[in-house]
Amino acid sequence: xxFKNFVKELNGEGVEGELVKTIFISLTTSFFILxxxxxxxxxxxxxxxxxxGFYLFFIILSYALILPSLRHVRAYKEFPCxxxxxxxxxxxxxxxxxxxxxxxxxNGMFWGSLFGMSTGILFGxxxxxCCGIMGIMEGMMAGFxxxxxxxxxxxxxxxxNLKLAGVVIFVVSAFILSGLNYLIYSESKQLERKHKDxxxxxxxxxxxxxxxxxxxxxxxxxxxxxx
Amino acid sequence: MTDEIEVRKSTLYITGIVLLILVGGFxxxxxxxxxxxxxxxxAGNGEAQKITLSMKNYNYYxxxxxxxxxxxxxxxxxxxxxxxxxSFTIRDFGIAKYLKTPNDYVEFTPTKKGTYTFAxxxxxxxxKLIVE
Numbered sequence: 001x002x003f004k005n006f007v008k009e010l011n012g013e014g015v016e017g018e019l020v021k022t023i024f025i026s027l028t029t030s031f032f033i034l035x036x037x038x039x040x041x042x043x044x045x046x047x048x049x050x051x052x053g054f055y056l057f058f059i060i061l062s063y064a065l066i067l068p069s070l071r072h073v074r075a076y077k078e079f080p081c082x083x084x085x086x087x088x089x090x091x092x093x094x095x096x097x098x099x100x101x102x103x104x105x106x107n108g109m110f111w112g113s114l115f116g117m118s119t120g121i122l123f124g125x126x127x128x129x130c131c132g133i134m135g136i137m138e139g140m141m142a143g144f145x146x147x148x149x150x151x152x153x154x155x156x157x158x159x160x161n162l163k164l165a166g167v168v169i170f171v172v173s174a175f176i177l178s179g180l181n182y183l184i185y186s187e188s189k190q191l192e193r194k195h196k197d198x199x200x201x202x203x204x205x206x207x208x209x210x211x212x213x214x215x216x217x218x219x220x221x222x223x224x225x226x227x
Numbered sequence: 228m229t230d231e232i233e234v235r236k237s238t239l240y241i242t243g244i245v246l247l248i249l250v251g252g253f254x255x256x257x258x259x260x261x262x263x264x265x266x267x268x269x270a271g272n273g274e275a276q277k278i279t280l281s282m283k284n285y286n287y288y289x290x291x292x293x294x295x296x297x298x299x300x301x302x303x304x305x306x307x308x309x310x311x312x313x314s315f316t317i318r319d320f321g322i323a324k325y326l327k328t329p330n331d332y333v334e335f336t337p338t339k340k341g342t343y344t345f346a347x348x349x350x351x352x353x354x355k356l357i358v359e
Contacts, residue, residue, distance in 0.1 A: 010237060011236070011237040017237075020237055020240045020241060020244070021240050023240075023244055024240045024243045024244050024247075027244060027247045027248070027251075028243075028247065031247055031250075031251050049254065049255060049257045050257050053254070053255035053256060053257055054255065054256055056255065057251055057252060057255040057256060060251070061248070064244075155285065155351075156351060158284070158285040158286070158351065
């Protein structure tokens with residue numbers, strides 16, 4: 001049950017073996033939809049890449065990190081309360097913080113907070129329900145806090161290395177989510193797989209999240225100071 | 228033999244992920260132009276050097292201002308500057324004042340050449356005052 005075993009399992013046929021594949025599918029789908037939209041619509045927008053490229057790139061990477069964890073939890077469905085709360089809190093917080101941070105960088109604090117809170121609460125509840133109402137509450141609160149904090153951090157960093165802060169926050173979040181995947185692996189090794197999501201699950205959510213993010217970032221409402 | 232195939236499969240996905248990140252990053256990580264520019268110094272009629280700062284991209288604009296040493300400097304914030312940005316500070320000159328309206332100003336006389344930082348009281352909006 002060591003980390004070494006976990007890494008070995010990433011190459012296996014079990015639930016953990018699907019994690020890397022899910023990242024790949026999510027990235028492919030997100031970049032594909034971005035490429036298609038860019039060809040037909042976004043390239044006609046002045047300064048699209050310098051203005052939005054960095055933030056969209058990292059938000060796409062963020063989704064590619066969040067979705068495997070979601071799939072990982074869904075595979076086992078039920079967890080003890082302690083682990084379930086940790087799962088709900090971690091996913092809620094990260095799924096709120098990262099989208100909130102990157103959305104606030106282009107649309108301002110209000111819309112960044114709103115978007116971050118929505119994704120954070122959605123994924124927090126969805127994952128937290130693996131242990132019942134305690135996990136749901138934990139996920140909901142963490143999503144709410146993460147969304148607000150991500151947007152707030154972004155605005156406070158606006159004149160102080162915002163992009164570098166984005167990279168650091170993304171890397172830290174990646175480590176935390178890897179830790180969560182290891183936690184799920186440790187807690188669920190004795191459990192049997194109860195649910196299997198097809199690749200359509202990853203494709204659907206990547207497509208939906210990326211499309212909404214692009215639309216909101218580029219055409220959505222924003223603070224008066226960013227208009 | 229099976230192990231080797233599994234490792235290759237996983238390696239293939241990781242290679243794909245790295246490639247996607249590299250290609251995506253190459254196209255999407257282009258640097259935006261800086262918004263720093265010259266200044267809006269008005270030397271006036273030999274009196275104070277008047278500067279009016281406004282707001283752009285959550286920062287003072289212009290955020291680099293040049294003034295002459297030994298002459299009084301008067302800084303105004305126009306109506307686009309909002310919230311805590313109206314609480315204007317230049318620590319090196321001991322200036323900290325809330326400029327409630329666009330007619331309010333801070334005035335001081337820089338007596339030493341150099342580059343000084345001005346900022347709002349929270350440090351969220353910053354800029355450089357170059358005394359020449």
